[in-house]
Amino acid sequence: MKSNLSPIKERIDPNDLLETIVNSSYPKPRWMLNESINDKTWYLSKVGINLSFYKENLNKARKFEFKKKIADNEYLTDKINEALLIDIRNSLLYLDTTGKITRPARISDIAISVIHLIYHANEFRISKSEPLVRSLEQIKLKELKHYLLSFNVERDLFEKAVNFILIKWSSKSDINWSLIKTEFAITTREFKSLKYKVIKYLESKDDGFFSQMAYKREYNNACTREFDIDFDLYPSQSTISNEISKLEAFFTARTAQKYKFQYSPMKLFSVGRTIFDEMIDRVKTPLMPISLSLHTTSSALHFARVYGEPLRQYLSDLSKGEVNRIKELGIALSTSRQHSLKIKNYVYKTTKIPSALKPLIITSWEKADVSKFDYSELRNGMSVNMAIRLYTAAIWILIASFSAGRATSLRTLNRNCFVQSPVDGLFDIVMKIPKSSERLELEKVHRPIPDLIYDYGLEFALMVCELEERRGFIGDENELFLFGCALSYRSISAAREDGGENSKNPLSDDYINASINMFMDWIESPLIGGKRWYPSTHQFRRLFAVVYFNFSDQIGLDELSWFMGHSNLDQTFYYAEVSPDDEWIDEAEATIAQIGASLNKHINGDQAVRSIINKARQSTNISTVLETLVRRLIDEHKEKTGQQVRFCKIDGNEVFFYFIKP
Numbered sequence: 001m002k003s004n005l006s007p008i009k010e011r012i013d014p015n016d017l018l019e020t021i022v023n024s025s026y027p028k029p030r031w032m033l034n035e036s037i038n039d040k041t042w043y044l045s046k047v048g049i050n051l052s053f054y055k056e057n058l059n060k061a062r063k064f065e066f067k068k069k070i071a072d073n074e075y076l077t078d079k080i081n082e083a084l085l086i087d088i089r090n091s092l093l094y095l096d097t098t099g100k101i102t103r104p105a106r107i108s109d110i111a112i113s114v115i116h117l118i119y120h121a122n123e124f125r126i127s128k129s130e131p132l133v134r135s136l137e138q139i140k141l142k143e144l145k146h147y148l149l150s151f152n153v154e155r156d157l158f159e160k161a162v163n164f165i166l167i168k169w170s171s172k173s174d175i176n177w178s179l180i181k182t183e184f185a186i187t188t189r190e191f192k193s194l195k196y197k198v199i200k201y202l203e204s205k206d207d208g209f210f211s212q213m214a215y216k217r218e219y220n221n222a223c224t225r226e227f228d229i230d231f232d233l234y235p236s237q238s239t240i241s242n243e244i245s246k247l248e249a250f251f252t253a254r255t256a257q258k259y260k261f262q263y264s265p266m267k268l269f270s271v272g273r274t275i276f277d278e279m280i281d282r283v284k285t286p287l288m289p290i291s292l293s294l295h296t297t298s299s300a301l302h303f304a305r306v307y308g309e310p311l312r313q314y315l316s317d318l319s320k321g322e323v324n325r326i327k328e329l330g331i332a333l334s335t336s337r338q339h340s341l342k343i344k345n346y347v348y349k350t351t352k353i354p355s356a357l358k359p360l361i362i363t364s365w366e367k368a369d370v371s372k373f374d375y376s377e378l379r380n381g382m383s384v385n386m387a388i389r390l391y392t393a394a395i396w397i398l399i400a401s402f403s404a405g406r407a408t409s410l411r412t413l414n415r416n417c418f419v420q421s422p423v424d425g426l427f428d429i430v431m432k433i434p435k436s437s438e439r440l441e442l443e444k445v446h447r448p449i450p451d452l453i454y455d456y457g458l459e460f461a462l463m464v465c466e467l468e469e470r471r472g473f474i475g476d477e478n479e480l481f482l483f484g485c486a487l488s489y490r491s492i493s494a495a496r497e498d499g500g501e502n503s504k505n506p507l508s509d510d511y512i513n514a515s516i517n518m519f520m521d522w523i524e525s526p527l528i529g530g531k532r533w534y535p536s537t538h539q540f541r542r543l544f545a546v547v548y549f550n551f552s553d554q555i556g557l558d559e560l561s562w563f564m565g566h567s568n569l570d571q572t573f574y575y576a577e578v579s580p581d582d583e584w585i586d587e588a589e590a591t592i593a594q595i596g597a598s599l600n601k602h603i604n605g606d607q608a609v610r611s612i613i614n615k616a617r618q619s620t621n622i623s624t625v626l627e628t629l630v631r632r633l634i635d636e637h638k639e640k641t642g643q644q645v646r647f648c649k650i651d652g653n654e655v656f657f658y659f660i661k662p
Contacts, residue, residue: 135259
């Protein structure tokens with residue numbers, strides 16, 4: 001397995017590293033907002049947001065507290081655990097200084113994993129009345145191994161827990177998880193694994209087990225995979241691999257440790273295959289049926305075309321009415337906030353709704369019962385807030401469908417992201433790509449978009465401006481987000497101004513996903529077996545990959561790879577793999593032939609694939625003849641055995657080709 005800790009350029013001269021380690025004089029990381037690296041709370045910047053933003057908004061930063069429990073009644077920051085704290089902190093600084101990690105989120109992830117390992121080891125020691133872990137070197141191999149094994153869930157324990165829950169509770173929010181942990185006398189890591197699997201099982205059976213605060217969908221989700229008790233209790237390979245990678249970071253950083261972490265999890269356990277008989281392979285993002293995707297895109301276009309401009313105008317009229325009403329009442333802005341709902345109700349009743357919005361059945365500015373959050377608002381009369389959420393979902397769907405952007409790229413779109421090329425007059429969207437850059441700031445790239453998306457996007461951006469002005473949000477349009485928090489339910493419902501507050505945070509993934517769920521219910525997306533397809537944000541990206549390649553007559557792999565922001569074609573292959581009868585299989589066969597025609601190129605394939613290439617290469621060394629010969633031998637093998645070509649992603653970004661009987 002390839003390590004996730006492959007170094008980039010070091011932040012200090014390698015010749016100065018030894019002195020830095022000896023004196024613990026590490027430079028302050030570029031993502032750190034603290035003045036001192038010795039602080040017990042680190043403030044970390046977020047990728048894609050300028051560091052200057054945090055100077056006056058430190059509370060918006062990601063916060064990592066070193067004061068975390070390492071035993072029931074002890075914290076890492078306690079004086080007795082100073083050796084642990086110093087070695088953990090210096091390890092993180094060493095990894096940053098040597099360029100082995102570059103993203104602030106990875107810092108906290110790595111630290112939390114080793115702290116969880118220590119806590120797990122101490123739980124065992126307490127049960128045996130043994131001394132607690134006081135340094136990294138005291139962690140035993142059996143404790144490390146058992147920690148990783150605790151990601152697995154035994155079937156007997158799982159069934160007892162599910163039965164225990166179903167007898168006592170009817171929704172996830174009611175479950176007393178502390179009682180369950182006590183009832184079954186398991187470690188914290190074992191409990192977390194059990195809880196995760198139980199929730200997955202309950203939610204796959206009944207959407208009612210979702211949080212009461214989340215949007216309640218009209219139907220169960222058709223793209224949620226059924227929970228298979230014979231398979232899904234095993235740990236995910238990606239989870240175990242990632243956990244091993246994070247703990248390996250501390251072994252990598254042992255140079256910076258006084259009391260050194262002794263074991264290399266990567267060497268001992270590889271990706272987990274040495275300790276787990278079975279693991280769940282990475283589950284590919286479900287592919288939305290093409291008929292549903294066309295219906296969704298068409299509905300999003302319809303919403304943007306018909307309701308976009310009048311909704312913005314209506315919101316402007318409501319805002320003006322709110323200002324006038326406050327003046328009529330002769331009250332101060334601060335006082336008006338106490339009467340916000342009354343003012344809104346009055347303004348809604350006295351402001352004419354544009355005729356174009358009548359089909360939306362808008363019956364209020366904001367709904368009265370905030371505790372009820374489900375599809376009924378779509379059917380019985382929606383609020384202005386709900387209409388804006390539907391509009392947000394529609395624009396997100398359109399941009400995602402035509403740009404292939406990752407969720408992070410779409411969430412961090414700036415409000416002025418729609419541009420027209422002065423060279424050819426065509427239209428682009430400027431987005432930030434998180435995986436193609438080693439810099440903390442995301443790399444900006446231009447992606448072509450249809451003129452309609454440009455027009456609808458600008459109209460939506462104008463509405464976002466309206467909301468920001470209403471709240472008194474201040475900021476450069478190069479910093480404010482297109483899908484910024486001014487669009488949130490809470491922001492739309494708030495009083496007119498917040499005294500010049502800066503607001504540069506984007507909407508969360510959960511908020512966007514819930515808005516898309518609402519949109520799918522509103523358009524009454526066709527059911528599949530009594531269920532409705534509620535796509536995640538990432539499904540639009542994968543759909544783009546499949547549709548683009550098919551519409552380009554199967555020759556657009558290079559262009560698609562550029563669109564997806566992939567570093568190589570193998571990574572694009574992973575996204576494009578869909579079903580056994582898909583056109584991508586032909587592209588897989590063509591790739592095998594191309595590799596075979598390159599005499600010095602190795603192929604990752606099973607015995608049958610390698611035999612075909614070897615047989616072809618023994619016959620000729622002329623590449624143009626080789627490629628045709630490999631294709632013919634593949635066809636002969638398929639006809640003789642009834643097998644078909646398949647492919648899957650393996651280590652790194654490489655692809656493994658194999659034959660299988662359907």
